[in-house]
Amino acid sequence: MNETPIDNAPLPADLRDTAIGWFVRRRGENAPDHEDAFIAWHGASPLHQRAYIWAENHFAEAAIVKLSSRHGTIQPSPRPHHFYGRAAFALAATLALVIGVAGYLLVPRQVLPAAAPTIALASQAGQIRVFTLPDGSRVTLDAYSHALVHIGGRERRFTLQSGRARIAIASNSTPFVASIASGRVTSSQGILDLDFVGTYGARVALLDGHAALSAARASTAYIRPSHMLIKGQALSYSATRFDPAPAPASDVDERDWPQGWLDFRAVPLSELVARTNRYGPPVIVLDNSRLGTLRISGRFKVTDPARIAARVADVFSLAVTHRPDGIHLDEK
Structure with missing residues (x-):
């Protein structure tokens, strides 16, 4: 690897x-x-x-839409709806199941490496790391992420222990099983996002291919059915209880996170700073708590805090001070 x-x-x-x-x-x-x-x-x-x-x-240095009492207010652009009503969701899931099974049967059998030990993958502060697995699959780990991988014999297993991962699953008749918290995703080929959300939540999304989401541990008394994932849809569930439901809409478009880019739509400046500080040091410090309530939109490379601090300071006419503990922003 x-x-x-x-x-x-x-x-x-x-x-x-x-x-x-x-x-x-x-x-x-x-x-x-x-x-x-x-x-x-x-x-x-x-x-x-x-x-x-x-x-x-x-x-991508697009114009930043600043939203504050000083500059007026602009409503965020409507978000696309990726989720369906229950009836439509059930129909789409059934069709996805049929297509997914057919696709699985057409995947050619490829020989995996001999049995191999479980390997630990990790990323540290400020790192977005890309790994190529023995079967040809590619794993991108966000900052502060940890995972375990076992590829060999008749198994392809991946367990995200913390943080976030994108997995580009190489085509193989041996299913790739990606586990996160109380759920697991099974696919023979596809692109997945796995993410721990908050303190007690997990989120999975299918970007391409076919995949099924099921409980990581099935009870002997009751087996929960699998949920066929729909491309473009994200499901979330509790880290301790498998109860998948459509993930709530967000004002942050994260589809390009592996490249370090996020799109923000009318979010508080404090949220932009919090997400950017995930990749520090250096970190951005708002010296005045009122600054955190300012609304801002734009496309930002969150792995470059110095550039973001400069852009925000220019938008809101703020003073920038570089200190040992971070990049400070305050009113002039």
């Missing part, structure tokens, strides 16, 4: 142009129509992923 190295070789001009095109299309009115094709292109090569990160770094 290897951690993916960072390649600093120059990107071809045509690849940069393609990446810019994807960046623009994903923010247009018909963005959902292009998402499947983007995921396929993005996952086809590490070079494509580098190119897309390059496009974000050069073209």
Whole structure:
């Protein structure tokens, strides 16, 4: 198993142009129509992923919409609805089950490595790490994340112990079982997000492929049914009790978190700071508690706190002071 190295070789001009095109299309009115094709292109090569990160770094410095009493108020843009009513959800889940089973039967059998010991993966403060597993699957761990992996023989097992992970599951007839808290996701091929939410919650989302969510431990007296995940949908449940339900909508679009980018829609400045400080040091410090109530929207690279502090200071005309304990923001 290897951690993916960072390649600093120059990107071809045509690849940069393609990446810019994807960046623009994903923010247009018909963005959902292009998402499947983007995921396929993005996952086809590490070079494509580098190119897309390059496009974000050069073209994502979008205008920040500041929302405060001084600048007036702007309503956040409506969020797309990814969730269905119970009847429609049941129908979609049934169709997903049929398609998922058919897809599983068509997956060619590939020989896995011989039995191997369980391996621990970890990331520290400020790190987003990418690992390639022996079966070809790729795991991205967010900062402060820990996981256990066992790939070998007739097993492909992954357990997220803390933090957040994105798993690009390599195609194989041996199911890949990814566990988080009281639930587990089973897939033969797909892209998953697993995330511990708050103190006692877990969230799973299917970005591509097919997968089923079930209880991590089934009672001998009662076996809970599996929930076929629907692409674009996220389910949340208690860390101690398997009770999956559609995850609540959020004012933060986190689809690009593996690249360090988050999109915020009219959130308190305190939330932007809290999410950015996950990747410190340095951390951002608001010297005046009133600053935390200011509303802000925009696309930010949360792994670059110095850049965020500078952008926020420019938007709200704040003073920036660099001290040993962090980057301080205060009114001038």
